[in-house]
Amino acid sequence: MNIDIVTPTFPESIQEGTIAKWHKRPGEPVARDQVLVDVETDKVVLEVVAPADGSLTEILLPEQTIVHTGDLLARFVAAAGGAVATVPAASGAVTSGAASAAPVTASPAARKIAAEQGVDLNRVAGTGRDGRITKEDVVGHRPGVPEVPASAPQPVPERIAEPAVRAPETAPARGERIERRVPMTRMRARIAERLLEVTHTTAMLTTFNEVDMHRVTDVRAQYKDEFAKVHNGVRLGFMGFFVKASVEALKRFPQVNASIDGNDVVYHGYQDIGVAVATDRGLVVPVLRSAENLSIAEIESKIADFGMRAR
Numbered sequence: 001m002n003i004d005i006v007t008p009t010f011p012e013s014i015q016e017g018t019i020a021k022w023h024k025r026p027g028e029p030v031a032r033d034q035v036l037v038d039v040e041t042d043k044v045v046l047e048v049v050a051p052a053d054g055s056l057t058e059i060l061l062p063e064q065t066i067v068h069t070g071d072l073l074a075r076f077v078a079a080a081g082g083a084v085a086t087v088p089a090a091s092g093a094v095t096s097g098a099a100s101a102a103p104v105t106a107s108p109a110a111r112k113i114a115a116e117q118g119v120d121l122n123r124v125a126g127t128g129r130d131g132r133i134t135k136e137d138v139v140g141h142r143p144g145v146p147e148v149p150a151s152a153p154q155p156v157p158e159r160i161a162e163p164a165v166r167a168p169e170t171a172p173a174r175g176e177r178i179e180r181r182v183p184m185t186r187m188r189a190r191i192a193e194r195l196l197e198v199t200h201t202t203a204m205l206t207t208f209n210e211v212d213m214h215r216v217t218d219v220r221a222q223y224k225d226e227f228a229k230v231h232n233g234v235r236l237g238f239m240g241f242f243v244k245a246s247v248e249a250l251k252r253f254p255q256v257n258a259s260i261d262g263n264d265v266v267y268h269g270y271q272d273i274g275v276a277v278a279t280d281r282g283l284v285v286p287v288l289r290s291a292e293n294l295s296i297a298e299i300e301s302k303i304a305d306f307g308m309r310a311r
Contacts (some may be wrong), residue, residue, distance in 0.1 A: 002057075007039060008046050017041040018186045019065045019073070024122040026056045030076075032105055035134075037073060042190045052078040064183075106133035110214075113138045177290065178269030184260070192260055212219045216241050231297040239275060239303050240296035247271045247292045275303055277310045284310050 010017060020040040024030050030050045039046045058075045061067060064292065106121050110133045114121050115178040117138070124141045126133035167259070220236055227236040250271045258267045271292045274285040286306040288299065 001052075001078045003051055003054075003076040003078060004072055005036060005048060005051075005056075005076050007069055007071040007073060007227065008048060009069050010041060011044065011045075014041045014043060016066055016068050017046065019061055019063050020045060020185070021032060021063060022059060024050075024056055026058055028055055030055055031170075033111070036076075037068065040186050042187060045187075048073065050076065052275055054078040105131060106138075107135060110138045111136040168311075176269075178266075180267045180269065181261075181264045184263055184265055188265075189263060213238075227297070231301070234301045234304065236296070237300055240299045243273050243275070243288060243291055243299050244296060245295075246273050251292070276305065277303075277307050279310045286310070295300060 016037045018041075020038040022037050023035050024037075030036065030053070032052050033049045035047045035049055036056065038049045039048060054077050056074050057077050059073070060075070061071070061073050065071070069211055088112070105126065106124075107128070110124075111121070113119070113135055114124070119138055119141055121133055121138075124133050124137050127137055128134045216238065220238070224236040228234060254267060254269075257271065258265050260266070270290050273288045273291045275288060276283055276285050288294065291299065294302070
């Protein structure tokens with residue numbers, strides 16, 4: 001029997017969604033209630049499951065396509081009798097053990113929880129429609145029966161084969177400015193849009209945190225004279241320490257060192273640090289490019305140069 005796979009009804013206030021990922025491909029065997037495709041909206045990800053045992057015959061809309069309620073996503077063919085025969089009838093009688101190996105009917109949420117908790121769905125009594133196992137059935141299940149016999153087939157999770165030998169990762173050359181682009185999901189794009197809107201419609205709040213600077217002040221007091229002699233009069237200030245600390249923070253949390261370009265999040269593999277310089281005409285913020293490659297002496301020298309040129 002041929003079945004049309006359509007976009008589910010979206011929750012109230014949601015007009016459209018995006019096909020996030022196809023989990024099954026045309027011709028691939030699918031059990032009833034297995035997830036076929038994820039449809040992502042601004043607020044939730046909807047799972048579209050298989051209506052019966054069978055397989056997809058055609059995917060009509062690829063990933064990242066914008067869809068609306070009721071849009072035709074794919075075509076599905078149900079297997080005769082609800083299961084695909086793998087052995088001819090003349091080969092012998094079917095044992096009761098083989099019959100019990102048929103896939104159980106369970107919701108996607110129930111299957112997920114069962115996999116996480118190691119619950120055998122064949123031992124869970126379903127209370128849903130037509131004996132369907134629900135999430136509550138799995139959560140409330142209490143194992144009190146003997147283990148499955150060793151002869152019973154156990155599902156083996158599929159693993160993606162990895163190459164036996166991996167090519168060594170080469171470190172970026174000094175001064176190389178690497179960027180990585182990642183397309184935003186629909187939900188993340190909406191979050192970014194709302195956060196930007198908030199900056200224009202609400203008053204901004206500045207917070208202050210105290211930092212123990214005793215060790216930095218001690219180092220500066222001990223070495224500032226020697227530092228100036230070695231580095232041709234460049235003074236050892238606090239900004240060199242501040243910039244170095246900022247660089248280290250960006251290395252530890254690279255998600256912060258990112259920007260949005262169109263529909264992409266651009267992660268920067270370099271650290272550009274802006275340093276505010278006060279002038280008679282106002283505040284200017286020159287940028288220390290690739291500050292991760294600069295020593296404290298180079299940072300202090302560039303900041304002093306910025307200050308002279310700004311004034």
